Amino acid sequence: xxxxxxxxxxxxxxxxxxxxxxxxxxxxxxxxxxxxxxxxxxxxxxxxxxxxxxxxxxxxxxxxxxxxxxxxxxxxxxxxxxxxxxxxxxxxxxxxxxxxxxxxxxxxxxxxxxxxxxxxxxxxxxxxxxxxxxxxxxxxxxxxxxxxxxxxxxxxxxxxxxxxxxxxxxxxxxxxxxxxxxxxxxxxxxxxxxxxxxxxxxxxxxxxxxxxxxxxxxxxxxxxxxxxxxxxxxxxxxxxxxxxxxxxxxxxxxxxxxxxxxxxxxxxxxxxxxxxxxxxxxxxxxxxxxxxxxxxxxxxxxxxxxxxxxxxxxxxxxxxxxx
Amino acid sequence: xxxxxxxxxxxxxxxxxxxxxxxxxxxxxxxxxxxxxxxxxxxxxxxxxxxxxxxxxxxxxxxxxxxxxxxxxxxxxxxxxxxxxxxxxxxxxxxxxxxxxxxxxxxxxxxxxxxxxxxxxxxxxxxxxxxxxxxxxxxxxxxxxxxxxxxxxxxxxxxxxxxxxxxxxxxxxxxxxxxxxxxxxxxxxxxxxxxxxxxxxxxxxxxxxxxxxxxxxxxxxxxxxxxxxxxxxxxxxxxxxxxxxxxxxxxxxxxxxxxxxxxxxxxxxxxxxxxxxxxxxxxxxxxxxxxxxxxxxxxxxxxxxxxxxxxxxxxxxxxxxxx
Numbered sequence: 001x002x003x004x005x006x007x008x009x010x011x012x013x014x015x016x017x018x019x020x021x022x023x024x025x026x027x028x029x030x031x032x033x034x035x036x037x038x039x040x041x042x043x044x045x046x047x048x049x050x051x052x053x054x055x056x057x058x059x060x061x062x063x064x065x066x067x068x069x070x071x072x073x074x075x076x077x078x079x080x081x082x083x084x085x086x087x088x089x090x091x092x093x094x095x096x097x098x099x100x101x102x103x104x105x106x107x108x109x110x111x112x113x114x115x116x117x118x119x120x121x122x123x124x125x126x127x128x129x130x131x132x133x134x135x136x137x138x139x140x141x142x143x144x145x146x147x148x149x150x151x152x153x154x155x156x157x158x159x160x161x162x163x164x165x166x167x168x169x170x171x172x173x174x175x176x177x178x179x180x181x182x183x184x185x186x187x188x189x190x191x192x193x194x195x196x197x198x199x200x201x202x203x204x205x206x207x208x209x210x211x212x213x214x215x216x217x218x219x220x221x222x223x224x225x226x227x228x229x230x231x232x233x234x235x236x237x238x239x240x241x242x243x244x245x246x247x248x249x250x251x252x253x254x255x256x257x258x259x260x261x262x263x264x265x266x267x268x269x270x271x272x273x274x275x276x277x278x279x280x281x282x283x284x285x286x287x288x289x290x291x292x293x294x295x296x297x298x299x300x301x302x303x304x305x306x307x308x309x310x311x312x313x314x315x316x317x318x319x320x321x322x323x
Numbered sequence: 324x325x326x327x328x329x330x331x332x333x334x335x336x337x338x339x340x341x342x343x344x345x346x347x348x349x350x351x352x353x354x355x356x357x358x359x360x361x362x363x364x365x366x367x368x369x370x371x372x373x374x375x376x377x378x379x380x381x382x383x384x385x386x387x388x389x390x391x392x393x394x395x396x397x398x399x400x401x402x403x404x405x406x407x408x409x410x411x412x413x414x415x416x417x418x419x420x421x422x423x424x425x426x427x428x429x430x431x432x433x434x435x436x437x438x439x440x441x442x443x444x445x446x447x448x449x450x451x452x453x454x455x456x457x458x459x460x461x462x463x464x465x466x467x468x469x470x471x472x473x474x475x476x477x478x479x480x481x482x483x484x485x486x487x488x489x490x491x492x493x494x495x496x497x498x499x500x501x502x503x504x505x506x507x508x509x510x511x512x513x514x515x516x517x518x519x520x521x522x523x524x525x526x527x528x529x530x531x532x533x534x535x536x537x538x539x540x541x542x543x544x545x546x547x548x549x550x551x552x553x554x555x556x557x558x559x560x561x562x563x564x565x566x567x568x569x570x571x572x573x574x575x576x577x578x579x580x581x582x583x584x585x586x587x588x589x590x591x592x593x594x595x596x597x598x599x600x601x602x603x604x605x606x607x608x609x610x611x612x613x614x615x616x617x618x619x620x621x622x623x624x625x626x627x628x629x630x631x632x633x634x635x636x637x638x639x640x641x642x643x644x645x646x
Contacts, residue, residue, distance in 0.1 A: 078616075087616075136483040150582065152475055152482075159475075159584025160459040161620055169614045170578040175498060182614055255493040259473065259582050261482025291492045291505055293401075293410075297484055 007070035009063060011056065011110070012316025014117065015039060015076040015100075017091035017144075020048075022056060024063050025316035029128035031309055033059045045094040049103045056108065072104060072112045073318025075120030075311065080162035084114045090181070113318040117141070117311070119156055119165060121303075122149025124314025125266055129304040136262045139303075140167065140253075142224075142269035145181075146189040146196075152260055168193070172252050191248045194270055198222045200241050212237040228274040242277045250285025257286075257294050268303035268310065330393035332386060334379065334433070335639025337440065338362060338399035338423075340414035343371075345379060347386050348639035352451035354632055356382045368417040372426045379431065395427060395435045396641025398443030398634065403485035407437045413504070436641040440464070440634070442479055442488060444626075445472025447637025448589055452627040459585045462626075463490065463576075465547075465592035468504075469512040469519075475583055491516070495575050514571045517593055521545045523564050535560040551597040565600045573608025580609075580617045591626035591633065 009032065013022040016039060023034030035055045042048030060066055078089035084101025086092065101112040115123075122139035125131040131139070135154040141147040146168030150157040157164045168189035169182055177186020178199065190196050202219035205212060213230040214222055214237060230238035253265055271278055283300050290298075305313055332355065336345040339362060346357030358378045365371030383389055401412040407424025409415065424435040438446075445462035448454040454462070458477040464470040469491030473480040480487045491512035492505055500509020501522065513519050525542035528535060536553040537545055537560060553561035576588055594601055606623050613621075628636055 136487075152480055153478055155476055157475055157583055160457075160586035161584055161617075163616050164459075164582065164584035166581040166614055166616070170581050171574070171612070172497075174496070174574070184612070184614070251494070251497070255578075256582070258489040258493050259487065259579070260480055261484055261487035263483035289494070289507070291489055291507070293486050293489070294484075 007068055009069050010316045010319025011060070011069055011072040012312040012314070012319065013052070013072065013074045014120070014311030014315050015074065015086075015092070016117070016311070017077070020052060021312055022052065023312040023316070024059055024069075025313060025319075027320075029313055031312060032063055034312055035059065040093055043093055045098050045100070045103070048094075049100070049107065053104070053107045060108075066108065066110055069110050069319075071319035071321065072108065072110050073120065073123075073315040073321075074100065074104070074112060074114040075117040075315040075318070076100065076114060077117060078163075079114045079116040079119075081113070081115040081119070081156075081158045082162040084112065086114075113321050115156070115158075115318060116147070116149075116163075116165075117314075118147030119149040119158075120314035120318060121147075121268055121305075121310060122151055122266075122314075123156060123317040124305055124310060125268070125303060126151060127317035127320070128313055130266050130301045131264065134263050136260060137264045137266060138167070138256055138260065138262045139266050139268060140249075142192055142194075142267060142271040144194055146193050150260060151262075167252070167256060170252065170255070172248050188248070188252050192245055192252075192271065194223060197224045197227060197241065197245055197271065200244055201227065204237055204240055204244070208237060210237055214238060214241075224270045224274055224278075228277060231274070231277045239277065242274065243281045245271070246278050246281025247285040250282040250287075251289050253282065253286045253298075253300075254289035254291075257290055257298050261294060262298055264299040264301050266301045266303055268305070272302050330391055332391050333393050333639045333642025334383070334395040335635040335637070335642065336375070336395065336397045337443070337634030337638050338397065338409075338415070339440075339634070340400070343375060344635055345375065346635040346639070347382055347392070348636060348642075350643075352636055354635060355386055357635055358382065363416055366416055368421050368423070368426070371417075372423070372430065376427070376430045383431075389431065389433055392433050392642075394642035394644065395431065395433050396443065396446075396638040396644075397423065397427070397435060397437040398440040398638040398641070399423065399437060400440060402437045402439040402442075404436070404438040404442070404479075404481045405485040407435065409437075436644050438479070438481075438641060439470070439472075439486075439488075440637075441470030442472040442481075443637035443641060444470075444591055444628075444633060445474055445589075445637075446479060446640040447628055447633060448591070448626060449474060450640035450643070451636055453589050453624045454587065457586050459583060460587045460589060461490070461579055461583065461585045462589050462591060463572075465515055465517075465590060465594040467517055469516050473583060474585075490575070490579060493575065493578070495571050511571070511575050515568055515575075515594065517546060520547045520550060520564065520568055520594065523567055524550065527560055527563055527567070531560060533560055537561060537564075547593045547597055547601075551600060554597070554600045562600065565597065566604045568594070569601045569604025570608040573605040573610075574612050576605065576609045576623075577612035577614075580613055580621050584617060585621055587622040587624050589624045589626055591628070595625050
């Protein structure tokens with residue numbers, strides 16, 4: 001009898017600045033039960049952990065009890081895989097270094113593995129999604145920020161300190177680059193995140209007098225979904241916004257390929273759902289800018305995980321790791 | 324009796340555009356015998372391999388015969404670890420895909436492992452040099468070109484196709500970048516290789532009327548050694564050349580850190596021997612440009628392998644890999 005039959009489930013938990021979502025998942029990636037609480041409502045991390053446990057315990061009992069759970073996987077901003085801590089996460093209410101993995105482990109008596117959200121997404125994709133069977137790929141998450149999870153030789157890259165894989169903070173524009181939340185200028189995130197797309201929309205709409213459906217939306221609020229909807233209706237400036245965003249992302253991906261020569265780069269998040277409008281310029285720039293030896297070799301794929309499930313599934317995949 | 328006692332030696336071979344150097348090495352990194360031939364003198368690769376074997380056989384016999392050799396490690400430009408081939412190497416006389424590993428293996432009856440020269444240097448540094456005991460580091464070779472070997476989780480990164488780790492061909496200047504031999508613009512190699520330093524010297528000497536010891540040397544021939552000698556004598560423009568070169572390299576290293584968060588970056592080659600004149604601006608730019616979470620964490624080290632031995636030692640370290 002193998003251990004997955006003895007312990008057939010894992011818990012996945014995704015901690016975001018707004019919501020914390022958690023669920024019980026089986027080996028095939030089916031979410032048996034899930035729930036969420038508001039992260040921001042708990043100024044004290046002890047109260048927060050207690051409240052998550054109050055929700056989790058009955059879910060676990062309803063599915064056979066803690067003995068059936070092989071592990072708990074947590075994806076969290078600034079999560080450190082080695083120490084199981086969250087360190088100086090700017091978008092969470094708790095400051096400094098928080099030993100979150102051990103806090104959950106003590107309360108629930110189940111082994112806990114923690115990493116950052118983009119790494120969790122990469123493991124989820126490798127376990128349940130587009131990267132099944134791949135040993136070398138890069139996951140790029142295009143959301144409020146731009147995150148990344150890098151898999152090499154079938155292993156997630158954590159680096160010597162647990163914080164590897166911040167590709168959203170590599171510099172794509174060194175001269176006159178946009179100011180980033182990290183305090184530096186020209187980070188990929190300032191162009192290809194949701195706020196990056198809104199900034200680009202503002203710039204392109206201001207620089208042109210061309211009519212556009214996007215002029216009806218306050219520029220700060222323009223999302224990649226809005227740009228997509230406008231592009232579908234033939235809006236010229238919307239297509240320009242995607243071309244600009246995709247070109248910068250493609251240039252960046254070409255350099256990432258020179259690092260680890262991955263079989264695929266997998267895109268996840270809002271922008272990735274804009275189809276050919278964004279994929280075509282990304283692919284064009286990537287192939288034009290990549291070193292000849294890599295040309296035509298690295299696939300550009302879209303995540304196969306459903307948005308609503310991806311966060312919990314990705315984190316849950318970590319739960320299988322512990323013995 | 325372990326296998327290293329039965330087979331106590333390896334052969335290391337470094338194939339360069341000018342010379343091919345090979346030697347017999349023991350487990351402590353002592354080179355017991357070495358020799359070289361001119362790579363460029365053999366238009367047919369069969370003749371070349373035969374000639375190397377003609378030199379190697381008596382060396383092997385003098386050290387106990389082929390039974391004492393655990394493996395042969397080869398470092399070569401455009402070497403592919405997975406296939407044991409050299410593929411379209413611009414600086415070697417043989418075109419197309421050359422099955423070099425199997426050619427040597429057939430003739431000598433000893434297992435052969437092949438990779439590119441910078442990867443061989445990284446394995447050499449991990450086996451015998453500054454990276455002993457490290458599981459995460461990046462080797463940067465500063466020579467005619469700029470090469471790299473990346474080690475993550477104690478393993479060399481080969482990528483899905485065997486060609487990962489071309490950090491010399493990541494783009495450090497996207498606007499008005501220097502034209503590179505690879506056909507693109509702004510590659511790190513165009514600034515931080517030997518020819519890159521000479522180009523910078525030419526630009527800085529032309530842009531200024533300041534007197535400089537370097538004006539006595541034809542600008543195309545200025546080496547990092549010349550710049551170092553001038554800097555030691557207090558030459559202001561020589562220091563400017565190092566500042567410029569080091570700043571760009573430091574900026575690039577900051578982005579590499581965001582990828583794999585290595586314990587150390589190890590520099591090898593001519594430029595690396597210029598001491599504080601080059602190390603200080605590299606370190607300054609690296610620390611100024613790195614994401615805050617990595618600040619002060621990644622060591623900048625100089626290779627501990629002696630120049631004359633490094634190529635053979637690096638390649639030889641590969642020879643221990645095969646069973």
